[in-house]
Amino acid sequence: MEVLGIDLKLIIAQIVNFGILFFLLSKFLYKPISGLLDERQKKIDTGLKDADKAGKDRSNAEIEAEKIAEKAYKDANEILKNAKHEATLEAAGIVTKASEQADRIMANAKSEAASAKDKALKDAKSEISDVVVIALSKIVGDELTEDQKAKLTSKAIADL
Numbered sequence: 001m002e003v004l005g006i007d008l009k010l011i012i013a014q015i016v017n018f019g020i021l022f023f024l025l026s027k028f029l030y031k032p033i034s035g036l037l038d039e040r041q042k043k044i045d046t047g048l049k050d051a052d053k054a055g056k057d058r059s060n061a062e063i064e065a066e067k068i069a070e071k072a073y074k075d076a077n078e079i080l081k082n083a084k085h086e087a088t089l090e091a092a093g094i095v096t097k098a099s100e101q102a103d104r105i106m107a108n109a110k111s112e113a114a115s116a117k118d119k120a121l122k123d124a125k126s127e128i129s130d131v132v133v134i135a136l137s138k139i140v141g142d143e144l145t146e147d148q149k150a151k152l153t154s155k156a157i158a159d160l
Helices: 008-143 146-159
Strands: none
Touching: 008 146
């Protein structure tokens, strides 16, 4: 092979040097770099999984927040509806009580008016009877007895 310009000793030395260099590079450089790359890939995978989980959790939280807001809105509407209903019932009760009180006041006023009317009539009859007795006494004089005067007075009052 020397004819071609190839030195066999030099080729064997280069093969041995390449083998030593390959062994050293794989032992001290390739394995640690490969380990670092694997570790970094695991961290990236973990980060991606955590990001996916966080995205899903955020979506679930948003859905849950919407459900809570919807429930709160429904509860608020229900409370408002109940409050309106109770207010309507209370207003009706107040109106009923006021109407009953007005009826009682009117009944009392009518009773008092009737009582006042009866008293006025009684007083008027008493005064009229006195006037009639005086008038009869002056007109008839002593000719009538007390019984006759009382009968005439009663008849005059009854005619009124």
